[in-house]
Amino acid sequence: MRHVRAAVLREPGAPLSVEEVTLDEPHAGEVLVRVEAAGVCHTELHYMSGDIPCPLPIVLGHEGSGVVEEVGPDVDAVAVGDRVAFTWRPRCGFCEFCVTGRPVMCVYGRVQARSGGLMDGTSRLSLGGGPLHHFLGVSCFAERAVASQRALVKVPDGVPPAIAAVTGCAVITGVGAVVNVAGQVAGKPLLVIGAGGVGLSAVMGAALVGAAPVVVVDVAAEKLALARELGATHTVDAAGLDGDAVVAAVRDLTGGGPEVAVDAVGLPSTLGQAFSALRPGGTAIAVGLTAVDASATVPVNELVQQQKRLVGSLYGSANPPVDLPRILGLYLTGRLPLDALLGEQYPLDKVNAAYRALREGARGRAVVVPGG
Incomplete structure (x- = not known):
């Protein structure tokens, strides 16, 4: 287990609090990622206001990218050192929706959303010895995150962290x-x-x-x-x-x-x-x-x-392991001008300022950089 700084929502209507939380080691099929960039998405506002309920307290952030630092047992999709983008809808590969070509409806997406845990419904996060929940299986408003390997997609060389982050949700x-x-x-x-x-x-x-x-x-x-x-x-x-x-x-x-x-x-x-x-x-x-x-x-x-x-x-009714690399390939060949989509960058301590700017109509997609 390790201690990391993360943005925690304790109750609806309250600002996020950047706190030191405890992050356990990845379990079987899970991966520890050092977060490089996390997009400031309007979805969080619905949860922050209470318009959409979620288990509390919770570490927010669902649109992000980073570098794999550690893998748990039985991980074969990624390796230490790989650059990855998070996807907030996992693709288990064997439920009815995955095998019929509708992976964004994977049953484990609902498990993660409702339980505030990972694919097995349990959390790797805690706060002061008490429970702390994952947000949509990601929780990337943090220095590091543990996620299922089924919720990660490798990022091609040459793609900046901020581009990889916003592509994992807004763009796709x-x-x-x-x-x-x-x-x-x-x-x-x-x-x-x-x-x-x-x-x-x-x-x-x-x-x-x-x-x-x-x-x-x-x-x-x-x-x-x-x-x-x-x-x-x-x-x-x-x-x-x-x-x-x-x-x-x-x-x-x-x-x-x-x-x-x-x-x-x-x-x-x-x-x-x-x-x-x-x-x-x-x-x-x-x-x-x-x-x-x-x-x-x-x-x-x-x-x-x-x-x-x-x-x-x-x-996007997408198949993220297939569509996300294709989109990033179009970016690398100049067919999708994703750089123009990016807005301001904020350190983790300024995450509330990022959401104030979003509420006020800031141009482009802002990004939080947890490492500084």
Whole structure:
């Protein structure tokens, strides 16, 4: 066992506290990783506010990368010295979802989320001799983390730690929603609502596959400017606009509505706008999360008569061991401009400042660097 500094959430509504916690050695099939970078994702805000419950106290952070320092028994996927990215949905390889090609629905993802443990439901973390939980099997707002080898993917040489970190969640979610769910969209209009890390990644995915025009909606002018840099052909500043005005603007820019609309915000209102804006036969893809009791309504006759579709996409509906290396390969060849996605970097002690900036609409994906 060892002592590491980590960002702990003790109760909903409270700031994170950077504390010294105890981290046990990895068990069979598990790996100790020295964390190099951890992305500042909006998902944590839902847990920090209590909108989505989780076992407490807990070490947050689910989007990260690092270097393998130690492996437990029966580890064969990675070795000491390997650079890896964390994935918060493990791929066990033998449950119903894994063997039928839907690994992001792996049953062990739910085990980790509900128990606050790793794949066996138990924790390697403790605080002052008391219990401390893992967040989605990762907990990378820490100097070191223990995770299952099934939740790690090797990172190719030449990929910076911050790029590897954000690709493990935001990028694979946004790019995957377009590449894995949207279907053939080359030359077809596509809408993205929300220009945060996931939405901007969807924009890059849309540009990659040749969607046109690509329209982005957000309430922050600076985020919309970045969206244009990353491939948006048109933007709609929704600040001060009601939903009907947003839908009208999108339909005008797309000649009657987009073929595909990606809602990267997750509010009932934005999901409604995505669905309403679609042209007949279009597909709305929901990727953003919100409070557990939130719901949205769909006009039934519009759904049927216009043959619209509304689908959910978790983690880009991806197969992370396959898709994440492919995405990083596209980055290395210059096909995905992921460097432009990065925002500010913060030391671990400033993690609360990073989330304040996120709430205030900071541009790009911020990264916490636990080592300094």
